[in-house]
Amino acid sequence: MKKLSFTILISLAICAAVVTLAQPRAVTTPGNTIAITNARIVTVSGATHEKGTIVIRDGKIIAVGPTAPVPTGAKIIPGAGLTVYPGMIDTYTTLGLTEVDAVNATVDTTELGDYNANMKALTAVQPNSELIPVARSNGVTTVLTCPQGGVISGQCAFINLDGWTQEQMKLVAPGALHLVYPRVGFGGRGGGFGGGGNLNSPSEAAKQARDRKVEDLKKKLEAAQEYLKAKAAAANDKTIPVRPVDLGLEALAPFLNGQAPVLIAASGKAEIEGALALADQFKLKLVLYGAESALQVADKIKAKNVPIVLPAVLDLPDKEDSPYDEAFARAAEFHKAGLKVCFSSSDSASDVRLLPYHAGTAAAFGLPKEEALKGVTLYPAQIFGLDKLVGSLETGKIANVVVTDGDLLEHRTRIKYLIINGKLVELANKHTRLYERHKDRQ
Amino acid sequence: MKKVSVLLFTISLLALTGFAQDREVLIKNATIMTAAKGTIEGGSILIRNGKIVAVDKADKVTASASAKVIDGTGMYVTPGFVDAHSHTALDSVNEGSLSVTAMVKMRDVVNNTDINIYRQLAGGMTTIHQLHGSANAIGGQNNVIKLKWGKPVEEMFLAEAPRTVKFALGENPKRSNFSVPGMARRFPATRMGVEETIREAFTQGREYTAKWDAYEAAKAKGENPLPPRKDLKLEAMADILKGKIDIHAHCYRADEIMMLLRLTEEFGIRVRTLQHTLEGYKVSPEIAKHGASASILPDWWAYKMEAYDAIPFNAAVMTDHGIVVSIHSDSNEHARRFYQEAGKMLKYGNLTEEQALQLVTLNPAKQIRLDNRIGSIEVGKDGDLAIFNGHPFSVYAHPVMTLIEGEVYFDRKQDIERRALLAKEKKDLIEKEKKANVPTQPVQSSPTFIPTLSEEELDDHLHHGKTKKP
Known part of the structure; x- marks a missing residue:
């Protein structure tokens, strides 16, 4: 019995260690509208717009292009100098x-x-x-x-x-x-055991x-x-x-x-x-x-x-x-x-x-x-x-969108915004949290 | 005798050819990332008899008429990469049967025909620190080679290379993630046991020195004492304590790092380089104060419990604290693309391009005390260079040429040209074999292999594909 409860305790400890507070938090509600403006937009399926706008509502892309109108009340992400890709x-x-x-x-x-x-x-x-x-x-x-x-x-x-x-x-x-x-x-x-x-x-x-x-x-x-x-x-x-x-x-x-x-x-x-x-x-x-x-x-x-x-x-x-x-x-x-x-x-x-x-x-x-x-x-x-x-930035598709400061495949490129199912998702993660906690340690 | 005369003949030949004319190589009009003194656009490098004799703007460097000229237009040149933690070109990696095996030497098991030497040259690697594995708390003595593919082993060694030894802490020496079939469990099985294993070895090493000192003192006094029994393991332990052998210690968690810092300080010595050091960022002030450097796996994490808190910001945090940080491979796969591994580090923290480049060049060279010879493009250093078709930190670039001491050991153009020849040679050999009409031989049973653990199995991180279950 003692052994059992010890095992449970250990399992709980592992669970606690493994599953901590990584919950993604939606910054906007699904009903909100997001517009990324003045950005370079790589649609992948069609033309790349050197300066364009992409509008997202209720989880979907509702407009994308050089002259896509920005609905009033939309949360605006200024995209100058940034590039937008599909996730x-x-x-x-x-x-x-x-x-x-x-x-x-x-x-x-x-x-x-x-x-x-x-x-x-x-x-x-x-x-x-x-x-x-x-x-x-x-x-x-x-x-x-x-x-x-x-x-x-x-x-x-x-x-x-x-x-x-x-x-x-x-x-x-x-x-x-x-x-x-x-x-x-x-x-x-392949194995290291010879054979x-x-x-x-x-x-x-x-x-x-x-x-x-x-x-x-x-x-x-x-x-x-x-x-x-x-x-x-x-x-x-x-x-x-x-x-x-x-x-x-x-x-x-x-x-x-x-x-x-x-x-x-x-x-x-x-x-x-x-x-x-x-x-x-x-x-x-x-x-x-x-x-x-x-x-x-x-x-x-x-x-x-x-x-x-x-x-x-x-x-x-x-x-x-x-x-x-x-x-x-x-x-x-x-x-x-x-x-x-x-x-x-x-x-x-x-x-x-x-x-x-x-x-x-x-x-x-x-x-x-x-x-x-x-x-x-x-x-x-x-x-x-x-x-x-x-798979691409097209009207009607699910808004899985990545906003970067450079070429998506390059090592040094940083992700600036991430949108999944039309929601802005936090970029923070276990790594950034541990980094913030320790970087200036005395 | 025969050997000696061959040697003499070789030396006289060298004297005739080598001294008569300088061997010069000029890399002309490239972007030179020196890893020490910034980047030179439109620069040239002159190598004479294996050493760099000039690095400057192209118009300020002139070579003799007989120099081999490499046109670097549109190319980037970096120092050849240095891997402070490699297991390449070794016939075996772990002598793990005992918890302390400081007497074994990797130098004795170098395999200069390992194809991974060539593959790594193709990625710009030129020097590797061949480490013993991490199966035991104190492993064997390590070795340094230059990747002179095709040359005899003796020519790959560096006379100036320091003596170093492998230590290992945490899950591997305590055998958390594996057992060797048919072998009983052995001490240590906890981090407590790992500390005491090392403390005991230090203690024995100290006593061994005392015995020999007493013997020498008695002899000096004109007495006729019996010499102590020679013990190769303790001799190595004694040399570690005298600072004649540098410690390179495999470690993951901050607590075990702290343990080793305390323990070595207790015995009046220092850790030269912490290896892997995944949680180094948690105890940077302590590592800096101790004076250890850190060689790291740049962004591996979560493959085992002690890697769960690893973060890709590790290099930047430790660098900010003044620690000499290098990126290492610990893998035949990753060792082929140090330029990518360093490039990724620009994303995590605020390292400059030069600092990122130093992670795979000058800093590992410092860690193995060879920065007077390699690790940067400076006058007086070895002509070990990697030449790229674009910025080395761009994912779209790759090396096109690698030189060691001015000699070209990898040339992508030649490599591609040779492929058809090699394919034909292979085909011809197979045909010849088929036609040879060899009588069917009786099936032989396979030899019995003694199980040995690869480092990847120890680390429970099967690198990309090969041994992965589908």
């Missing part, structure tokens, strides 16, 4: 699902088992995470937060980085189903294990198809017995009818081809994650219009003899090959704020600058079917 969108992270990677009690990324189609990221999003205000204060307003592990990892959620509750944060959920295409385990790669795998040719046993997993996955999806067919049949015909509810299969419905995208992690040629075939067979709305070997299958990917979410650009080359700038230049190579790509921070949730530098570095290594900017704004929205909601 950035990070299309692969675990933000909200994890606080401190090494502290298990704060990590809700990975459920047990291989098939978790009914696990919903939104459920585990912690609105009070200290990581969220840090991420948004660098201009990221929306992320796709993704469950991890297994073969079907679960349902990712698009969340805006402001809100008291998960519902307030939710943009679109499910944003995608996350699936990891089974691959051959080589053994010994005895042969790096060049995987063993027969390893190949067979992969094939079995692929078969299992197909069976699972077929079972879901049958289940949904039987369910529909039973709904139409009372004489057909109703099957017991299977939540795991039920959860696959929106993805098997192509309503929501399926984000499949696939690196090698074999996995990419496997993912393409899977998408064909089950009519999936496929988005590839990773796709490092995409150039080897570029024609097929292009023919099927499959877009790619790039993992961290700031990454090491894959092989010892790969070009040193392999990951830096990948976006440019894909772009040249006619593939559609967007960026993600893809590493630990605390690094979401680095998203602009992934895109910027891709531009340093050959991607046109406009493409880099689109890759963190408009393209993510288009790829995941959110382009009526976010």
Whole structure:
């Protein structure tokens, strides 16, 4: 008993330490109108206005342009010398699902088992995470937060980085189903524990294990198809017995009818081809994650219009003899090959704020600058079917807006104002609070 | 004998070529960020026999007719970067089986074929401080190399490099986030235990010195004493206490930083450099008073509990308090883009461009006591330079050339030209292998590896992608 209460005490202490006073505070009420005037406005989807105005009301952009009229009573943000961008969108992270990677009690990324189609990221999003205000204060307003592990990892959620509750944060959920295409385990790669795998040719046993997993996955999806067919049949015909509810299969419905995208992690040629075939067979709305070997299958990917979410650009080359700038230049190579790509921070949730530098570095290594900017704004929205909601500064879109003192992707640029869902959001975060508290310490 | 004659031959060759004619390199008409004396627009740098002999406006620098000329028009030049905390080009990093391993030396495990040397050259890095890992409270002795890719290990060493040793505090030495399979838990398991481990090692080192001093004194008096037993670990501890070996201590939290400052002061010595120092900003006055410098991870945070209070303003706050601050990599990935890491620091606090540049050049050089040779573009220093196609702190720029002692070790143009050749060579080799018709060999079972922990596993921060679960 004593032990138990001690454990509870410790847990409480950790909770208190982890979840402190990071609540975002809305400076205006949703009904208010905001106008940013005389600013450089980069709409991304259309022309850049060197001197223009953007007007926001009830959470939406209601006017944008060189001569947009400012409604009376609007809160005016003088934008001279500043630049207005749409908020950035990070299309692969675990933000909200994890606080401190090494502290298990704060990590809700990975459920047990291989098939978790009914696990919903939104459920585990912690609105009070200290990581969220840090991420948004660098201009990221929306992320796709993704469950991890297994073969079907679960349902990712698009969340805006402001809100008291998960519902307030939710943009679109499910944003995608996350699936990891089974691959051959080589053994010994990447880990620091050595291990005895042969790096060049995987063993027969390893190949067979992969094939079995692929078969299992197909069976699972077929079972879901049958289940949904039987369910529909039973709904139409009372004489057909109703099957017991299977939540795991039920959860696959929106993805098997192509309503929501399926984000499949696939690196090698074999996995990419496997993912393409899977998408064909089950009519999936496929988005590839990773796709490092995409150039080897570029024609097929292009023919099927499959877009790619790039993992961290700031990454090491894959092989010892790969070009040193392999990951830096990948976006440019894909772009040249006619593939559609967007960026993600893809590493630990605390690094979401680095998203602009992934895109910027891709531009340093050959991607046109406009493409880099689109890759963190408009393209993510288009790829995941959110382009009526976010991704550019257009009338009618949700007002996720960033006001900067310079180029959005540059290291030294500072964010001056941040608007999410039409509300001005505080830029203060755990870092600025600790800075203010200690900087002049005697 | 054979070796000696080869050496003599080499020396005579050098004498013939080297002394007969000066080796000159001129970088002409570039923006030069000296990291010590401001920025020179339209400037030139002349390097003679590996040393910088002139840095000035382009019209004031003239080279001999035989000088190799690099046109720097539109380019930016910075000093080659210095990494005060690297684990690159090492065959092993942690001798973690004991809590004190001051006797082991990283110099013995340098791997000059590590491809990361080249990758880092491509990011402008020229000198690295190769540290022992953080698995134990007192680790091994560190090493410094210049990234002279393709050269023998001996040519990478710096004769002037100081002796340094790795200490480690907090979660790693107390093994909070991992266990080694098949290995029993070992002392220490708390921050209390870490302090006492270090205090005990200091105490033993002091006694060891006393024993040898007594022996020498007796000998001097003409007595015939028995010498004490030689102990390589305690010899290193004794040298630390005599100030002959600098302490570079891995640390995160403010409390453990304070512990080490107090403990070293108790033994009459100082910490040379605090490594990582994520909560350094909380105790800047104390660090400044002690006289320690700080090498930091610029903006990593929240990957483990002791990193939860890390802030990107750390560099600015400590710099404002007069502490010599450097940014380090602790990672083969981050070490390739120090220019970006420094650039980010302009956003957090009020550092000037030169101060930001010093974080990755002059300041780390000071921390490893090599600022008389490297770390800035000044006359008399080594010709270690990185040349960029734009402002190094712009996300849209990257290095195009890296020189060490006037010799080009990375040239992006050449790198790109060589790619097709390398691809062809690889293809040819694979074809040759296929045609060789080698009889099928029986499958051999894999050798048994003794588990070792990488620094990334210790830190529970798997850098970008590679080992990340998808």
